[in-house]
Amino acid sequence: MIKYLFVLILLYLSQAKRIKQTYLIRSLRDWHYISKFGAETGEVFYSLTFRFKNVEENDERTIPIQYELFLDEEWPNAIEKAECDRSNVARRKETIQVPVNSEFEFKGSLTAKVRAHLWYFAFSDCEKILRNSFPVESKVKLDVELHITNVGGTEFTLEQFGILQIIGIIALIDVIMLIYNGNQILEKQRKYEEFSLPLFLLVITLLLETFSYCFLTIHLWIYSENGAGSLLLQVLSVIFQVASQFSLTMILVMLSWGWQINFSKFDNFELFIPISILVGFFQIIIVGVSFIDYDAYYKDHQYEGWVGWLAALIYIGEFVYFMNGLVDTYNKQNTKIQQFILLLGLYGGVYFISFPVLQTVNLFTARYVRYKVMEIGTMLFRTSAILLLTRLFTSKKSIFAQISIENKSFLDRNKDE
Structure with missing residues (x-):
């Protein structure tokens, strides 16, 4: 499973707006989708490069590709038609003569005057000239490379405009919360000789998330310069993101089942081992399915379609388990603790329900903004959940400070002060 996920990640991370696809000639269909691009109002430049592989050196032919x-x-109208009828609704089509023994680069531009648009690139071989140019048993391949630069020369697609600055701001907020929570841990240790394990785990979660966003x-800054970014930085970002989500989910689940209320030590932690394994598995599934057919024509973000609804179902399942634990703990406690449980349910719900809500909202938004809604929305909701938990764990007037069995009593603290 882990190996499969890693392969999916690498396939996805190799995709930028320098798209490279390789096709075995004998396996070609009549029509092939290459990629799509969100173009801002103005002039956008692109280049299409074709090259044949595994051909004879003395082959001097040129072969037409449309x-x-x-x-x-x-x-939407084009994709409903038969493959060889789609060119009838193409905004632009052109036949390129590609030499067999050298690559050919075709350069063009697109101009939008009224509003931004999504453009879809494809090539066709409806006359079967390309397939009939080589023996059926041959291993000749066709490389198709697409490079697009948006208005102003940026490598970002329309969907990615502004996202670098927004992620940078969220990362800065995480750093501030990380410093604040770390200081709270040190202050409690110095003043009350206490070690707040929930706060410490929240700091670990923040640290993982901060590394992921940084x-x-x-990577996005490098991407804006070369259209490819850094593979290593992308892999590290995904790994730390999965770890952060797992950590935050486990904190919420353990709290919902009475940790820090009915028990504080990990003597009974073996009870959480099965659910922790299950949560970890689900987090890997959520990330893994997002890489399936990432650049498909029907996907405006990585969770478009059935993969997004599968991930939403997993989040809803985790939310149901979280709420079940809250109800069980709620029924066994007094009024003060019940108030804390209600707050925890509200704060945890922000995290668990945000993804299904965003997935639903995207049903009614324009295609070129769906990426931002999902990416920025999930980041903001996750950061908001951590911020709310920080307030819950660190505020001296919070209910948690009064009920947590790991701390001194609230009255004793007031006496110390």
């Missing part, structure tokens, strides 16, 4: 460009307005920010 590339096609579709505008988002016509795309790696992602640097």
Whole structure:
């Protein structure tokens, strides 16, 4: 499972707006989708490079390949048609003569005057000229490389505009919370000779998330310059993101089942081992399915379609388990603790329900903003949940400070002060 996930991650991370696809000639269909691009208002430049592989050195032929460009307005109609009828609704189509023994680069531009658009790139071989140019048993391949630069020369697609700055701000907020929570741990240790394990685990969660966002920010900055980014930084960002989500989920689940209320030590932690394994498995599934068919024409973000609803179902399942624990703990406690449980349910619900809510909201948004809604939305909700938990754990007037069996009593603290 881990090996499969890692392969999916590498396949996804190799995709930027320098798209490279390789096709075995004998396996070609009549029509092939290459990629899509969100173009801002103005002029956008692109280049298509074709090259044949595993061909004879003395082959001096040129072979015609038709590339096609579709505008988002016509795309739904095009995809409903038979493959060889789609060119009838293409906004632009052109036949390129590609030499067998050398690569050929075709350069073009797109201009949007009224509003931003999504453009879809494809090529076709409906006359079967390409397939009939080589023996059936041959291993000739066709490399197709697409490079697009947006208005102003940036490598970002329309969906990614502004996301670098937003992620940078969220990362800065995480750093501030990390410093604040770390200081709270040291202050409690010095003043009350206490070690707050919930706060410590929250700091670990913040640290993992901060690393994830910092790696992602640097990668996006490099991406904006070369259209490819850094594979290493992307892999590290994903790994730390999965670890952060797992940590936050386990904190909420353990609290919901009475940790720090009915028990504080990990003497009974073996009870949480099965659920921790299950949560870890689900987090890997959520990340893994997001890489399936990442650049498919029907996906405006990595959780588009059935993979997003599967991930939403997993989050809802975790939320149901979380709420079940809260109800069980709630029924066994007094009024003061019940107030804390209600707050925890509210704060935890922000985290668990945010993904299904965003997935639903995206049903009603324009295609070129869905990426931002999902990516920025999940980051903001996750950061908000951590911020709310920070307030819950650190505020001297919070209910948690009064009921946690790991701390001194609230009255004793007041006496010390």
